[in-house]
Every structure is written in C-alpha cells, then in structure tokens.
Amino acid sequence: xxxxxxxxxxxxxxxVVAEGSITTPKGFTAGGLHCxxxxxxxxxxxxxxxxxxAAAAGVYTxxxxxxxxxxxxxxxxGSDGKLRAVLVNSGNANxxxxxxxxxxxxxMRSRFAEQIGVEADQVAVASTGVIGELLKMDKVRGGxxxxxxxxxxxxxxxxxxxxxxxxxxxxxxxxxxxxxxxGKLVHVAGxxxxxxxxxxxxxxxxxxxxxxxxxxxxxxxxxxxxVTDLTFNMITxxxxxxxxxxxxxxxxxxxxxxxxxxxxxxxxDFAAAxxxxxxxxxxxxxxxxxxxxxxxxxxxNGAVSDESARAIAKTIIGSSLVKSAVFGADANWGRIIAAxxxxxxxxxxxxxxxxxxxxxxxxxxxxxxxxxxxxxxxLKGDTVLIKVDLHLENGSATAWGCDLTYDYVRINxxxxx
Amino acid sequence: xxxxxxxxxxxxxxxVVAEGSITTPKGFTAGGLHCxxxxxxxxxxxxxxxxxxAAAAGVYTxxxxxxxxxxxxxxxxGSDGKLRAVLVNSGNANxxxxxxxxxxxxxMRSRFAEQIGVEADQVAVASTGVIGELLKMDKVRGGxxxxxxxxxxxxxxxxxxxxxxxxxxxxxxxxxxxxxxxGKLVHVAGxxxxxxxxxxxxxxxxxxxxxxxxxxxxxxxxxxxxVTDLTFNMITxxxxxxxxxxxxxxxxxxxxxxxxxxxxxxxxDFAAAxxxxxxxxxxxxxxxxxxxxxxxxxxxNGAVSDESARAIAKTIIGSSLVKSAVFGADANWGRIIAAxxxxxxxxxxxxxxxxxxxxxxxxxxxxxxxxxxxxxxxLKGDTVLIKVDLHLENGSATAWGCDLTYDYVRINxxxxx
Numbered sequence: 001x002x003x004x005x006x007x008x009x010x011x012x013x014x015x016v017v018a019e020g021s022i023t024t025p026k027g028f029t030a031g032g033l034h035c036x037x038x039x040x041x042x043x044x045x046x047x048x049x050x051x052x053x054a055a056a057a058g059v060y061t062x063x064x065x066x067x068x069x070x071x072x073x074x075x076x077x078g079s080d081g082k083l084r085a086v087l088v089n090s091g092n093a094n095x096x097x098x099x100x101x102x103x104x105x106x107x108m109r110s111r112f113a114e115q116i117g118v119e120a121d122q123v124a125v126a127s128t129g130v131i132g133e134l135l136k137m138d139k140v141r142g143g144x145x146x147x148x149x150x151x152x153x154x155x156x157x158x159x160x161x162x163x164x165x166x167x168x169x170x171x172x173x174x175x176x177x178x179x180x181x182x183g184k185l186v187h188v189a190g191x192x193x194x195x196x197x198x199x200x201x202x203x204x205x206x207x208x209x210x211x212x213x214x215x216x217x218x219x220x221x222x223x224x225x226x227v228t229d230l231t232f233n234m235i236t237x238x239x240x241x242x243x244x245x246x247x248x249x250x251x252x253x254x255x256x257x258x259x260x261x262x263x264x265x266x267x268x269d270f271a272a273a274x275x276x277x278x279x280x281x282x283x284x285x286x287x288x289x290x291x292x293x294x295x296x297x298x299x300x301n302g303a304v305s306d307e308s309a310r311a312i313a314k315t316i317i318g319s320s321l322v323k324s325a326v327f328g329a330d331a332n333w334g335r336i337i338a339a340x341x342x343x344x345x346x347x348x349x350x351x352x353x354x355x356x357x358x359x360x361x362x363x364x365x366x367x368x369x370x371x372x373x374x375x376x377x378x379l380k381g382d383t384v385l386i387k388v389d390l391h392l393e394n395g396s397a398t399a400w401g402c403d404l405t406y407d408y409v410r411i412n413x414x415x416x417x
Numbered sequence: 418x419x420x421x422x423x424x425x426x427x428x429x430x431x432x433v434v435a436e437g438s439i440t441t442p443k444g445f446t447a448g449g450l451h452c453x454x455x456x457x458x459x460x461x462x463x464x465x466x467x468x469x470x471a472a473a474a475g476v477y478t479x480x481x482x483x484x485x486x487x488x489x490x491x492x493x494x495g496s497d498g499k500l501r502a503v504l505v506n507s508g509n510a511n512x513x514x515x516x517x518x519x520x521x522x523x524x525m526r527s528r529f530a531e532q533i534g535v536e537a538d539q540v541a542v543a544s545t546g547v548i549g550e551l552l553k554m555d556k557v558r559g560g561x562x563x564x565x566x567x568x569x570x571x572x573x574x575x576x577x578x579x580x581x582x583x584x585x586x587x588x589x590x591x592x593x594x595x596x597x598x599x600g601k602l603v604h605v606a607g608x609x610x611x612x613x614x615x616x617x618x619x620x621x622x623x624x625x626x627x628x629x630x631x632x633x634x635x636x637x638x639x640x641x642x643x644v645t646d647l648t649f650n651m652i653t654x655x656x657x658x659x660x661x662x663x664x665x666x667x668x669x670x671x672x673x674x675x676x677x678x679x680x681x682x683x684x685x686d687f688a689a690a691x692x693x694x695x696x697x698x699x700x701x702x703x704x705x706x707x708x709x710x711x712x713x714x715x716x717x718n719g720a721v722s723d724e725s726a727r728a729i730a731k732t733i734i735g736s737s738l739v740k741s742a743v744f745g746a747d748a749n750w751g752r753i754i755a756a757x758x759x760x761x762x763x764x765x766x767x768x769x770x771x772x773x774x775x776x777x778x779x780x781x782x783x784x785x786x787x788x789x790x791x792x793x794x795x796l797k798g799d800t801v802l803i804k805v806d807l808h809l810e811n812g813s814a815t816a817w818g819c820d821l822t823y824d825y826v827r828i829n830x831x832x833x834x
Contacts, residue, residue: 063755063758063759064758064764064766065755065757065764065766066766093751095751096754096779096782096784098782130751131752131754239736239737240736240737240755240759243758318656319656320655320737321655321829324825324829327826328829328831330831333549334510334547335548337482337513338480338548339657341480341481341482341660342481342657349483349513362513362549365513366515367513367514367549367550404826404829405826406826409821409823409826410823411741412737412745412821413744413747414747
C-alpha cells in the first residue's frame with residue numbers, strides 16, 4: 001500500500017520502496033489471523049517477529065491510565081533493550097482491567113514466547129479496542145498457538161499483520177523506504193493504526209517500525225522520541241489521548257554497515273528515513289480519522305519558537321469549529337484565528353496572515369477579498385492546507401488532522417453497543 | 418421563562434421570581450427589534466437601559482483576538498465604573514474588522530447614547546455573530562434610532578432583548594431571583610446567549626446581569642470574577658473560546674439598603690443570589706449548545722484541590738468521545754477515565770470511582786457489573802450526571818456541557834454559507 005509521498009521531512013536521500021512492507025527489512029516476518037475478539041471476521045491478532053534479537057525502543061502514552069500491555073512491554077524493552085517479537089491484539093484494549101488484565105498481558109507474552117522459542121522478556125505486547133473489559137483469553141490462547149504458522153517474510157505476512165491491528169480504521173497504514181549507509185542498503189518500514197481517541201502525547205495508538213539498520217537501543221530510542229514529537233505527536237483526530245498509545249521500533253542489525261550513532265556520517269540520512277516513515281504513518285492516521293473525509297494540514301510560521309508554533313498548530317487542528325467548517329467546505333478563517341488566539345501563545349492580533357491552500361484570506365489581520373467559488377472548490381478536495389503566518393519570529397510547525405463529520409458522531413455514539 | 422431550579426450554589430436565602438425578568442430589578446428597561454443584520458426576521462438589536470448611573474463590572478474573553486466592542490465596553494466601564502446602558506447586536510461579531518470595526522463600535526456607542534440622552538462613555542456595546550465581516554451600519558443606525566421607543570420596564574421589553582442577543586440558540590436564557598438585605602427586597606436577574614464557540618475563559622459569549630442592589634463597581638467586579646470561575650468558566654460546548662465573550666453586570670442601587678461590601682452581613686446572601694443567576698444561565702447555555710439534546714453535568718470529588726478538580730471536570734466535559742457516547746446513550750465509562758487520565762492532574766489509576774447518575778460503573782478502578790438496560794434508560798434522559806471520585810484529597814468541582822450530535826456538525830459545516 002503506497003501511502004502519499006509528500007513529506008515535510010528534510011530533503012532526503014532515502015527512496016520509497018513501492019513494493020516494500022514491514023517485512024522488507026532483513027530478519028523480519030509478520031502475520032495475523034482472526035481469533036475471535038472482533039465480532040467481524042477481520043483479523044484481530046498479529047505479530048512481527050525478528051530472527052535475531054533486535055535493538056528495540058518504545059514511546060508510550062502520557063495518559064495516567066496506562067493499559068496493562070504497556071507495563072509488560074516497558075519491562076520487556078527495559079530488560080536489555082532487545083526484542084524478538086511484538087504481539088498485538090485488536091478488539092479489546094486490556095485497559096483498566098486490574099490485576100487480571102496484567103496477568104492476561106503477561107500470559108500473552110509468555111505463551112507467544114514459548115510458541116516461537118524465545119525468552120518471555122524478548123516479547124512486547126500491545127492491545128487496542130474497548131476499555132474496561134477483560135480479554136477473552138480462550139480466544140487469545142487459541143490464536144497465539146495458531147499464529148506462528150501464519151508468519152511470513154513476504155507481503156502477505158505484512159498485510160495480515162496490518163489488518164490485525166485495525167479497529168475503526170478503514171485502511172491499512174504501512175510504508176517502507178530504503179537508504180544507503182556505508183554503501184549498504186538499509187530498509188526502514190512501519191505500520192500503524194488509528195483512528196479515534198487520537199491526540200497522541202508521546203506516541204500514537206499503535207505504531208510499529210522495523211529496520212535492518214545496525215543501531216543500539218539507546219540511540220534508536222533518542223531518535224524515536226525526537227521523531228515522535230514532529231510526527232505522531234502532531235496529529236489529532238478528536239483531542240482524546242488513548243490509554244494504549246504505543247510506538248515500538250525494532251532494528252535487526254542485518255544490513256551489514258558499521259553501527260549507527262549520531263556521529264556516524266549516515267545518521268542524518270537514517271534519521272530522515274525514520275522521520276519520513278513516521279510522518280507518512282501519522283498523516284495516514286489523520287486522514288483515516290473516525291468519520292474523516294479529508295486530511296487537514298496546518299502549517300504555522302513566524303511564531304516566537306517552534307514549540308509555540310506547535311501549540312498553535314495543534315490548537316487549530318483540534319478545533320471542532322475549524323474541523324466542521326472544513327467538512328462543510330466553508331472558508332471560515334474567523335474560526336482559524338479564533339483558535340490561534342486561544343492557544344495561550346504569543347500572537348500579535350494585528351499581524352496575522354491566513355491562507356487556505358494558495359488562497360490568501362487574511363493579510364496582516366485584514367480580510368482579503370477572495371473568490372468564494374474558488375475557495376469552495378479547493379475545500380472540497382481531499383486534502384486541505386491551512387497556512388498561518390504570525391510574523392513574529394522564525395518558529396514553525398506542522399500539524400495534521402481531519403474534518404469533523406456526521407460519521408464521527410455516528411461511529412462514537414454506538415461504539416460499545 | 419423559568420429555567421431549571423436545581424443549583425449547586427450554597428443553600429440559599431434567595432427566592433426564584435417565577436414571573437421576574439431582567440427588568441424586574443428597579444431602574445431597568447429593556448427592548449429589542451429586527452434591524453436587518455440577521456437574514457431571518459428575529460430580533461438582532463437590543464438594549465438594557467438603567468434610569469440612573471448603574472455601578473458596572475465586566476469580565477471578558479482571554480482570546481488574543483478581542484472584538485472591537487470589547488475595547489469600547491472596557492473603556493466605558495473603566496472611565497468611572499458606571500453604565501447607563503448596554504447595546505447589543507447579533508448576526509455579526511464585529512471581530513477582526515480592524516480600524517473600521519472599531520469606528521463602527523464607537524459609532525454604535527455614541528449614537529445610542531445620544532438617542533437616550535446620556536454620555537457616550539456610559540454605554541457598553543456587545544456583538545455576536547460571524548467573525549471578519551464589517552457591520553452593515555446603515556441597518557444598525559436605523560435600528561438604534563428606533564430602539565428607544567421599544568424600551569419597556571415589563572416582561573415584553575425583557576423578552577425582546579433576550580431574543581435580540583441570540584444566534585444559533587434555540588431558547589432564550591433568563592432568570593430572576595430576589596433576596597432580602599437590611600429588610601429590603603433586592604432583585605438579581607440575568608440573560609445570556611450561547612451556543613457555539615463556547616469554552617469561556619473569563620466570561621461567556623454574552624451574559625448580562627441586572628440588579629437593584631446598592632453596591633460599588635469594584636466589589637461587584639470582584640464578585641463577578643469569582644462567580645464566573647464557578648459558573649460560566651465551567652461550561653463548554655465545543656472547546657472553542659470566542660473572540661467576543663463578555664459578561665456585564667449593572668447595579669442600579671435603587672433597592673434602598675445600606676451599601677454592600679464583603680463585610681456587610683447581607684454579602685453572602687447577595688453573592689449566593691448572583692452565583693445562582695450565573696449558574697442557571699451557564700447551564701442553560703450548555704443545555705442549548707449547538708445541536709445538543711442533553712445537559713451533561715460532571716462532578717469531580719476527591720481531587721488534590723478544587724483547581725485540579727476543575728481541570729479534570731473540564732477535560733471530561735470537553736471530550737468528544739464522552740460527548741458522543743452520551744448522545745448515543747452508551748455507558749462508556751472507559752472514555753470518562755481516559756479523559757480524566759489525560760487532564761495533566763494527579764490521579765491514582767487504582768482508586769477511581771465513576772457513576773452515571775446513581776449507577777456505579779467503576780469502583781476503586783475496578784469495573785462494577787451494572788444493568789445495561791437501566792443505564793440505557795438513564796442515559797436517554799435529557800440530563801446526564803457523571804460523577805467521578807478520585808479518593809485523593811477534598812478538591813471538588815462541577816462542570817457542564819452537552820452531547821456531540823449530528824446537528825452540531827450540520828450547524829457548523831454550513832454556518833457562513
């Protein structure tokens with residue numbers, strides 16, 4: 001599945017691998033199946049497995065209520081910075097499930113570890129779905145036992161995994177790029193899922209990155225955190241931060257170059273590749289937000305700092321009124337500046353420009369006459385760019401979200417029932 | 418219009434005056450008419466006038482983009498703490514309209530002052546409606562000239578005013594109470610409007626309080642600020658803070674008791690009356706939020722402080738997922754604790770109780786079995802109470818909001834067009 005190629009990441013030396021998948025990096029297999037947690041027949045249990053201990057890093061939700069699998073995954077990565085596998089179920093978040101939920105997460109870990117012949121603390125677990133209900137462990141156990149036979153190093157294994165992690169998502173989200181380091185071809189791939197309770201703060205509601213780069217756990221973790229702030233942490237669907245957000249990266253180290261550190265001449269290229277992968281996945285989550293019909297990108301320039309620009313961009317992208325106006329293809333720039341004005345960041349009310357795509361609607365805080373029909377046509381498209389220039393300093397940021405639609409309400413008025 | 422009688426304000430000595438209105442306090446007349454700013458024939462220009470200089474106080478939006486009328490009103494109240502009148506138009510917010518918008522607001526002020534024979538700086542102005550369009554001043558001028566003839570001290574004048582300040586509101590919002598001070602009957606009345614871009618921070622998108630109490634501008638201002646934090650600042654419809662939020666109180670001083678200060682023995686009773694009036698109006702705005710079918714009240718107890726409880730209550734009431742679940746009558750307490758857990762305030766994930774009305778769904782963070790049919794019936798009602806006890810300290814707060822519905826999206830997808 002080739003996701004959109006556009007990116008704000010640094011002009012890059014990496015290449016998108018059109019036929020690539022999360023199993024393209026050397027050493028990885030993946031798979032998925034339906035074990036019975038979802039009412040539909042869609043896959044609901046999947047895994048990525050590495051044939052060698054992969055350097056691993058994770059970033060997790062800041063929500064106080066962290067789900068049981070996050071505790072287990074923290075322990076697994078924390079033990080020695082290595083993982084052989086990550087096991088994921090959808091249909092049930094195993095969150096706010098108390099001691100039994102923890103016991104279930106540990107049992108998932110140890111049972112799958114036994115099935116693939118590795119130590120329990122080499123397996124990470126992740127869950128997504130409804131909060132507050134215990135896992136149907138009889139279904140999960142049967143699924144875990146059947147899963148190893150489904151693992152494959154080809155596109156089918158990757159697709160099965162990508163389907164298994166979805167909840168209300170409509171499309172699978174996966175991307176693969178390659179970059180040359182020390183004359184060796186290195187692959188970086190990723191998969192993710194949304195699509196509600198999306199306002200990530202530290203990580204998104206399930207993202208997985210695989211690579212065959214040679215890199216230790218610690219620099220991988222640092223890189224992942226920095227990239228997350230510019231990608232997954234810059235998207236919002238509904239302003240709600242999940243209890244289960246988790247982004248896990250695994251590096252098999254099989255690409256054969258010398259080990260990557262920030263001092264390595266190939267570091268910048270590798271970092272750009274990882275950022276691109278995360279940005280594509282983050283944008284895909286935003287575009288596939290619950291009920292969404294459009295991807296909305298907000299670019300803020302001229303803020304007093306990048307951090308300030310990020311806060312303003314996230315306030316605009318999170319405004320229900322802006323999101324409703326975009327759904328209705330209404331060039332309502334008043335709502336955009338009202339959102340900018342309540343972000344709690346420095347804004348000079350006399351010096352703001354606002355554009356919708358290439359249509360300037362406000363210049364130095366003065367309304368500009370524009371052709372409403374042209375604006376309507378632009379806003380009817382499937383991607384809407386909102387540009388705000390504050391004309392203060394050089395701080396800039398980009399955030400992504402989606403429109404607010406009837407379908408968002410329909411989906412969430414009857415999620416549990 | 419008798420709004421709901423229930424209140425969390427201190428057990429009170431005041432009485433609701435069923436047939437009262439904003440003109441019941443001695444000295445006030447009010448009125449409204451259709452001058453042509455709204456496409457419909459509903460009133461769009463109104464005023465409250467006091468026959469003597471009334472002690473006045475205002476609280477205003479924290480949005481960086483403050484509309485022109487706020488500047489003018491600040492000046493009027495700031496000059497000597499007195500007002501003779503407040504003039505309000507709906508249909509156009511006169512926000513982000515630059516120098517011309519300011520000139521228009523000043524002209525509204527001076528033209529109406531002249532019509533009623535007072536000084537310009539004794540008149541406050543307020544506007545509500547679309548942002549970024551200039552007022553049709555020919556319509557406004559005609560309306561101002563016709564308005565004095567419409568002013569009346571009876572219920573008709575009050576009703577006309579209450580209609581003139583509405584935008585997407587479906588119902589008028591007004592309440593009147595009486596309280597005895599020094600053996601004298603004192604009236605406190607108020608009117609307000611919502612119903613979108615509602616997440617007040619210092620004041621709501623238009624509230625007006627009239628009273629015949631004898632009180633100076635400064636203690637009235639202090640009281641109004643404190644009450645606003647517990648009432649208007651605790652409601653949200655969509656998380657968006659308007660550019661035009663304004664709450665203005667006018668005290669005619671005609672009730673004949675000795676002057677009220679915080680040391681006066683009648684202060685507590687008066688403060689309770691003002692709080693009740695503001696709470697009723699705030700709840701009415703929440704219930705009449707754009708597209709809303711229900712009033713939602715969130716009570717948070719056991720937080721580390723009242724401030725912390727307020728932050729948590731506002732995060733829950735603002736969650737699109739909680740609001741959608743309430744619309745769908747889905748007892749999805751997982752979303753309630755997920756919202757509590759992202760509020761950035763101390764929460765022990767092991768000690769939280771959650772109830773929907775009298776239905777306990779989570780106790781000490783453990784799911785409680787409850788009858789889904791009973792919960793469904795409760796959630797189908799027109800008022801939903803969400804109670805959260807954190808079991809930490811004694812901090813408590815109450816916030817009000819509404820459900821998120823198809824109609825919210827419909828209204829806001831096509832507001833301007």
